[in-house]
Amino acid sequence: MTDVKAPAGPLGTNPVATAPAGARTAADVVTPEVVAQLTRDVVGSGRTANHSPFTGEKLADLPESTPGDVAETYERARAAQRVWAAVPVRTRTAVLLRFHDLLLERQAEVLDLIQLETGKARLHAHEEVQAVALAARHYGRRGAAYLRPRRHTGVVPVLTKATELRHPRGVVGQIAPWNYPLELSVGDALPAFVAGNAVVMKPDTETALTALWARDLLIEAGLDAGVFQVVLGEGPVVGPEVVRHADYVSFTGSTRTGREVAQGAAARLVGVSLELGGKNPLLVLHDADIERAAAGAIRSCFSSAGQLCISTERLYVHESVADLFVARFAERARALRLGNSLAYGADMGSLAGPRQLETVVRHVDEAVAKGATVVAGGVARPDIGPLFYEPTILEGVEPPMAVCSEETFGPVVSVYRFTDEDDVIERANATAYGLNASIWSRDGGRAHALAARLRTGTVNINEAYASAYGTVGAPMGGMKDSGLGRRHGSEGILKYTEAQTVAQQRLLPLAPSFGMDDAGYAAFMSRSLRAMKALGLR
Template sequence: MTTAQSDARAQAARVVTPELLDRLTHGIAGRGTTACHSPLTGERLAELPAAGEAEVAEAFERAAVAQRAWAARPVRQRAAVLLRFHDLLLHRQSEVLDLIQLETGKARLHAHEELLAVALAARHYGRKAPAYLRPRRRTGVIPLLTRVRETKQPRGVVGQISPWNYPLELTAGDAIPALAAGNAVVFKPDTETALTALWARRLMVDAGLPADVWQLVLGPGPELGPLLVRHADYVSFTGSTRTGREVAQGAAARLIGAGLELGGKNPMLVLDDADLDRAAEGAVRACFSSAGQLCVSVERLYVQRDVADEFLRRFVERTRALRLGAPLDWGTDVGSLASGAQLATVERHVEDAVAHGARVLAGGRPRPELGPLFYEPTILEGVRPPMLACEEETFGPVVSVYRFAEDAEAVARANASPYGLNASIWSRNSRRARRIAAQLRTGTVNINEGYAAAYGSVQAPMGGMGDSGLGRRHGAEGILKYTESQTVAQQRLLPLAPSLGMDDRRHAAFMNHSLKVMKTLRLR
């Protein structure tokens, strides 16, 4: 065991204590146990309760009972829980930053990105949920005679399934709007990052959430995932496109809704009028944050030919200077990959590209002296079909560079993917950048930033097109998807039928005249 691994083992023993495990797993049902491991050492972090079919069914039953009382609370009371959670999260952040690093291997700065995202969501929905959910008056079929109100009702018990790469943001961040809307949640996090998810749930309970309103079940995804889809009133899933299709099919068979954030092969466009220093720094963040294990990170980098050499000189220089490591402290730039499977994918994609003629401009090697799953941030040029790195999602610290001549060529190549999650454009000309952004088939586009500007703007929706998913998180769409719309129409004085002595013909003539009058009055 290396010195770095030995240090990580000591840090794990300091953080993951028996007292912490007792507190986090209190009330979590299981028929047996399952284990989570740290990518920093490859060793077991904790034994946790593992659920089976009976435990999942019981979790939904408890959640359904608790949901009715939770939904009956005024929305401002529910929102107040989120605001207390926000404050507790910031106050106790060192606890969860340690857990995120131990479970994912990412650098502390990137763990802190998760915390920021969750705090932003908690503050936003804590302040805006009452406005998003308030009843709204609508124009009735006959103004003055028909009064109409549209209300938002919670769906019931939401089943949520999250991956391992952002265990705080994709657990608490997704639960927050569902809870604010008056739903209960049964959540299945990835087992390898379950400690962070359990910590987030415990903190929400500390903030005032009734414990049964947010249930966690732990166990293998192929076993528990279908059970959640079978019992839920709505399903939220983040993960691979292949599994997302299976979730969508299961939800469709039950005629329930589903929100899916799936894969990405995100492009970044560096135009010939870009600030090259800013673009190179931005590319480092866009490509290598969380060791590239981020759904919105950049894997395809398109650079206009006139500035390509100079941009690459700056980008390669900055990439080679990145500090690798993941001590439970600040000061490193790139952490570890999260699993042996991710490392194998990265190595396979890089080796395949090199074997077929691609050049490594930076990186390209594992770093076992730092830990079992470290891999250098890697820049490839000369990648082309059918190389794996060209078409498949790598989900690691690897980016392929391509040169282009005209803007139209860059747009066409950026759109030549079944995925459409995120894109990045770098230019000093805002009008030019916005014009290109409008032509990109991605759910978010960042100008002069990689991904954080769009993702962090929580009033605006975030999600994918094409194979990158269905639905949106954040903003109005991010909370209203967890509701059902109900229209309540009250008819006054006269019925919507022949009355006042009119026969059918006169009633029809009266209604025709009414429609013309309402159009003249520009009623909507």
């Protein structure tokens, strides 16, 4: 991590959460013994390191994989996958259910790692534990049903028997981001394992310990170590190699890099799922519960310091309630406690890296210079840590301010006022992105009608993002430049499989028989097709 100096200026108003007496430190958590245990299977002839956003100090020295190391890792994964695919599905799902219990029992360990590697508040780190536990339970309980052979009506009922089978793709190459290092690494890998695949994962180096800890816990739960491999290194070096050898690619990250990943996968004719960027809208309608909406907007905008693909960066408020809402929202934002201890109590943590701080400062400073107003925040907090920035609310944001259209990925939200619902839907959709949205209203019917008009993969009514994301039986993903494919539900596991149709013909062939000539057979089939339609066959 390069040194970043927060911009000079007066400190803001947000209070600092007090660390409890005897709070753990990085030295207590990331010991040489822990690092050696977690990295024991990582093939890497080079060395790299990761750092804590809280202080900028190095956390651990880590192996760094070369292209040759990645190829070797895939060879090991392929050998293990052939054995794993032959294991009964119920045995594979049992691993996830054991992992679920171990994760909840030992959550304090991974919460420390998540905080140290991302800088987020502990409650926001716990969101990752919740999400992974939900996915483990869901695919542990439903995985076998998703994968079971399915009967289909044959071309000629009774005479044709058709069955759909699902086979694992092989070795999934997964490139995971830094912002949710538990949920967006192992959380996406769980259904791949249930489907009989192996996974070669490249987590971000700065958050590698969290992903490695999850791998270690899965092995303890019964997963074959060879089925889950990790490679580490710089994205431009290791990332293309992960794509080059994969039978399927799972990527979460920026839209720019996602396009490159998609091109690499397309060149090899392998499938890919992509969850990419967002510039997500939140709509406060005229009949919204203002206190509830203001509290929800705080969660939607400032969880994990806004470094969440599905968090809100554009907030549309009906003119009739805008003054009251903005006052309540700003009051809550200024009261958020900032903190850097490995304990509950802080409402918001740090940005994760220098690039995020630079983007936040650039977007806010440019907007103010061009006429926007800072309603709350707008300043860095170097008194707490090198990458802290206050939760910030802007009004008067207009094109061509960068914050108006570019993804900030930080604790910054722009407030826009509206009077017409048709107009606000058009404005909310006027972006290249389409990942998540939030609507606040006392009228559920109207909110549902508006939700159906939003071009986003998920919409939450009277909640920020957790209600849709946490419903793991339903698909989650983006439209437009926000990605391809879905996680969760049937789509979240079936994407890791190849579909095969096996059809058996009985008694009669699908061809002229019993002395029929071609014309007679064609007439017979025409009558049969009309009869099947009349009988309501599908």
